[in-house]
Amino acid sequence: MKNIIHAILEYKLRPTYVIDEQSARRHIEHWLNQFDKKYQEAIITTMDQIMGCGLFIDKERYINMCSTKAKDPVLTNNDPRAYWAKTFILDCQKDGKSQKAMVEILKEALLKENIAYCQDERKAENLFYLDDFAFTFGRISNDITNLDNSKKISICPIVLHSYNEWYFADHHKEINLLHCLRLENRACCKNQSEVFWPHIKCMQNNIFKEKFQAMGLCDSYLRDTPATGNNQVFPNEDARIMCEEAFFIKGAEIWSRLSDEKKKIYRPLGVVPYRRGWGFGGSVFSYRNCPNATPLVIWWGSYSPLSTFNWYPLMIRDGYSR
Missing domain, CATH: 3.40.50.2020 (Rossmann fold)
Structure with missing residues (x-):
């Protein structure tokens, strides 16, 4: 969990009570406990790998990436x-x-x-x-x-x-x-994808299957073989499958509560760029904000216990209402 803790402590929009490793861990566990226990280890394994493989752009790296463009x-x-x-x-x-x-x-x-x-x-x-x-x-x-x-x-x-x-x-x-x-996010390379992209095995879960089919999605686009090559983003295929299954199921629950207008923009795995898609499935984050192309379960909701969103996010995002 150390990479997720580092990301949360770096994140500008973290809850105000998160000031050290202990409070960051409490925040992560609060988010994690909203998922069925059978998924929790896989979620932590997958998210910790993502945050640790360079897909969380912390402040130091952010500045360096911008600065190096000068020369x-x-x-x-x-x-x-x-x-x-x-x-x-x-x-x-x-x-x-x-x-x-x-x-x-x-x-x-x-x-x-x-x-x-x-x-x-x-x-x-x-x-x-x-x-x-x-x-x-x-x-x-x-x-x-x-x-x-x-x-x-x-x-x-x-x-x-x-x-x-x-x-x-x-x-x-x-x-x-x-x-x-x-x-990588080309359909022709779906089994080497480096974004959240559910596997056909998820259809063995009746809850996943029901929600997937209710959205009119096509299972032929799901990943269907283990990742080939050296996938630095998702090296643990079993954990990835479980994580994506959990993110889709909970994301579908969140999606069902959205307004009709927002349902046209989002799907369980984030903003939807393609007709009848399940969402972009973004796997990259920065210390400044969480993209809306990442799964809803990561950024949707509110840190406030009085909120009616009924979801506590890992990394709430700052939208474009400015």
Whole structure:
């Protein structure tokens, strides 16, 4: 549990009572005890692996990932001063605060290196868009709609996902797309996926099967063989299957209580980018916020005992209502 404890202590939106390892452990156990006991060991095993394999971006790593873009050889073609002198750093994100924070870090890194950047978008030859996570690329697509296409545009999320990267790149061939970390989520590679993606064995559980079929989901898209290769995100296949089963079942219970409007946006494993999907199944987090593309059981609900949400989250998220 040590990796989950570290993540919770780093997390900006943790409960106010969480101030040390002991209180972090109590918080995690409070969340965990909402699941049937038969699932709890598998959930802790899986989540601890995720938090410990680099998919929880703590503050130090977050700053480092942003700062290193200042002298990134691929982005700058091995000439940072020449590149940034002609490049305007975008701060155009319509939803969220991640880009503003990341741009500030990048600009501080450039200042420290005594590298000047273009401060007038009209005079710039290049535009640079920095963000933390890219799941569906929906937000990025909206943000860049009105950009000047005569300029060379580079987009760099810290983490992106293979299918959505391919789809976005295929529709925006003129854009230079970079990243620090890529996670596998293509249907053709479902058995090597690095997101939460339930296994066909879950259909042996009648509760899972009932909720799955009630949503009109198709079991042919479920994983059907153990992960092949060296999956650093989910090395314990048995624990993964149990964890995904638990997250879907409890997530479906949460989903059933959502408004009709929210049901169109979310499914048990997070925001739903595909028609009739079970949710994105995101497996990456940062110290600043929990993405809505991750399973509902992780972020939905309230820390308050007086809440009517009827769910205590592990990492409550800050939404876009600003």
